[in-house]
Amino acid sequence: xxxxxxxxxxxGDRTIVITRSFDAPRALVFGAWTKPELLKRWLLGPDGxxxxxxxxxxxxxxxxxxxxxNADGSRLTLGGEFREIAAPSRLVATEVFEGEPQFxxxxxxxxxxxxxxxxxxxxxxxxxxxxxxxxxxxxxxEAGMASSFTQLDDLLASEAVAQGVGx
Amino acid sequence: MNEMLRAEHLDQxxxxxxxxxxxxxxxxxxxxxxxVGELTAPFAMSQPAISKHLKVLEAAGLVSRGRDRQRxxxxxxxxxxxxxTAWIEECRNLWERRFARLDGILDELQQQAEVAEEGRNGQE
Numbered sequence: 045x046x047x048x049x050x051x052x053x054x055x056g057d058r059t060i061v062i063t064r065s066f067d068a069p070r071a072l073v074f075g076a077w078t079k080p081e082l083l084k085r086w087l088l089g090p091d092g093x094x095x096x097x098x099x100x101x102x103x104x105x106x107x108x109x110x111x112x113x114n115a116d117g118s119r120l121t122l123g124g125e126f127r128e129i130a131a132p133s134r135l136v137a138t139e140v141f142e143g144e145p146q147f148x149x150x151x152x153x154x155x156x157x158x159x160x161x162x163x164x165x166x167x168x169x170x171x172x173x174x175x176x177x178x179x180x181x182x183x184x185x186e187a188g189m190a191s192s193f194t195q196l197d198d199l200l201a202s203e204a205v206a207q208g209v210g211x
Numbered sequence: 212m213n214e215m216l217r218a219e220h221l222d223q224x225x226x227x228x229x230x231x232x233x234x235x236x237x238x239x240x241x242x243x244x245x246x247v248g249e250l251t252a253p254f255a256m257s258q259p260a261i262s263k264h265l266k267v268l269e270a271a272g273l274v275s276r277g278r279d280r281q282r283x284x285x286x287x288x289x290x291x292x293x294x295x296t297a298w299i300e301e302c303r304n305l306w307e308r309r310f311a312r313l314d315g316i317l318d319e320l321q322q323q324a325e326v327a328e329e330g331r332n333g334q335e
Contacts, residue, residue, distance in 0.1 A: 050306060050307055050310060052302050052306060053299065054225055054295075056229050060302065062302075066310075066317055067314070067318075068317035072317055072320050072321065073313075073317065076313055076317060076320070085312060086309050086310075086312035086316055087309055088308075
């Protein structure tokens with residue numbers, strides 16, 4: 045069982061696509077993504093951030109609101125409106141960071157595909173601008189700066205093969 | 212570099228990387244510097260078209276041009292690319308930790324479902 049098949053990629057200049065498979069039927073995965081008591085246990089922020097509150101009104105036009113707080117009392121609030129609910133296969137919602145109007149409104153599409161009791165989840169978040177997307181985690185970037193050149197080589201090598209200009 | 216400037220630079224990097232021809236140019240430059248002519252050869256594209264892509268890559272800090280007036284060789288500047296991959300890596304780390312917790316919860320839910328099932332069978 046491969047639990048480490050997570051893929052995160054930037055698509056174009058304002059979309060992020062996250063893919064991961066889970067060893068569970070999609071009804072359970074969908075539940076874990078939409079029930080506050082379960083969300084609170086896994087959808088935490090970066091280290092040190094915990095849930096202050098988690099509210100979900102799961103119906104089309106209903107809203108959700110997640111509030112995270114860190115040790116120094118700073119808060120981060122993400123909320124939005126459900127646009128499309130097709131349990132347990134698809135969930136579409138808007139996404140807005142409260143108090144950060146410059147980021148505007150994003151759109152998140154969650155898709156769950158089940159095969160033989162395993163579920164592949166694809167989450168596609170499209171931000172209103174590339175600024176919004178890149179600002180999302182810009183503050184955490186210093187930590188990741190040490191990222192190795194091997195990784196860079198791999199990226200370029202895979203591109204080279206894809207483009208047919210490789211060796 | 213301050214936060215705003217850095218984020219702005221990253222925008223340009225991602226915008227530059229969004230194009231397959233530009234990514235192929237970077238892949239070629241990862242093997243060593245090259246002139247515009249050498250870069251044009253593998254593509255069904257004119258030299259001016261490739262030069263246009265190079266200008267975008269230069270503005271994004273991904274490529275620099277040499278001083279040799281005749282040839283002006285293009286060189287990969289890996290630092291901008293490293294920043295972009297570091298950003299993706301940060302995002303990946305966050306979700307990796309979240310999903311590891313979610314795995315645990317899903318296991319627990321499935322065990323509970325099994326126990327409930329056994330309980331029902333036992334009562335029959």
